[in-house]
Amino acid sequence: MNVLILTGHFGQGHFSAAQTLGDEIRRSFSDVNITLRDIFEYTIPNYSSRLYQGYTLLVNRAGKLYNWYYKFTENWKRDIHPPFCRYFQAKLKTLIAETKPDMIVSTLPFCSQLVSQYNLKNGQNIPLITCITDVSTHREWINPGTTMYLVPCEAVRQNLIEKGIAPGKVFISGIPVQEQFKANVHPLAKDGKHLLIMGGGLGMLPRAKSFYQGLNGLKDVKTTIITGKNRDLYQRIHGRYENIEVVGYTDQVYRYMQEADLVISKPGGITLFETIFSELPILVFSPYLQQEIKNAAFIENQKIGLVLPTRPEECVEEIERVIHNDTQLERLRANMQTFKAGIDSDAILKIVTGMRSGLEVRAS
Structure with a gap:
């Protein structure tokens, strides 16, 4: 055949x-x-x-x-x-x-x-x-x-x-995702929280310097940012912040997801289902393109994540609130498990x- x-x-x-x-x-x-x-x-x-x-x-x-x-x-x-x-x-x-x-x-x-x-x-x-x-x-x-x-x-x-x-x-x-995202391996114990931020293959992420300064200042949070093919952003933030690891294009996204407590991304379809199969709660940047607006609405309707505010300062405040709220994170994971069953x-x-x-x- x-x-x-x-x-x-x-x-x-x-x-x-x-x-x-x-x-x-x-x-x-x-x-x-x-x-x-x-x-x-x-x-x-x-x-x-x-x-x-x-x-x-x-x-x-x-x-x-x-x-x-x-x-x-x-x-x-x-x-x-x-x-x-x-x-x-x-x-x-x-x-x-x-x-x-x-x-x-x-x-x-x-x-x-x-x-x-x-x-x-x-x-x-x-x-x-x-x-x-x-x-x-x-x-x-x-x-x-x-x-x-x-x-x-x-x-x-x-x-x-x-x-x-x-x-x-x-x-x-x-939406089909690679088998590695279905492993759902999260560390049982670690120091502090781990935040993962992705901008898709094109690395579409905030430009505001205050956003990255705010992330760097989050208490007990280590952040990994995958910039994809956005070389300009990579060069602007790589090595600038002690609590932020910056990674360019990688085929190891599943590994970073397995180590994270929370992921932040634009609401693309593939990324959304990678997080669902990984049972990793997601926050999404405020969408602008129509299909991503629909994806973001789906996230909120299924109660598997939240849409972030537009202003960088409010965005960082919301990230800090969610990542330190273990009860909310567990509730989001449970909703992902329920969705996966169907x-x-x-x-x-x-x-x-x-x-x-x-x-x-x-x-x-």
């Missing part, structure tokens, strides 16, 4: 989820061939890096425009077609001829749109599994050619059903098993 996984590098979340799904299938089925492709690196190899740079510039400098488009298309009644569809369809046809997939998995809306249109226009019926990587049912994720959906939570499942998706097609799988982490494996056997697969 051949499985083609399609994704993109708009941030690290989509690609990370794709890698995780590929790893899960590979561990369970030695005879399944996995091909993972960044759709833009494959189709426009000379321009993909510029595309991703442009996206980063858009969300950092023109967030209002991004949010306007997101809201404008969120509840469209008609299907959303990928731009330059004919060009990408031709490239996808070549990729499919090369890989001969029996199933395609997508962790990016663009890829789901592309495969759905390919199936419809070419009279094909290649099963398409769409993995939604935010707590969202934005119209861009919903396509007539999708066979199954992997969704983060019950609320997203219900929203898809309300929009006309058959219940048996929607699996509550959480996740079917083996959903992708059940789907692959059904596809291999030619049996109908339905979500319960």
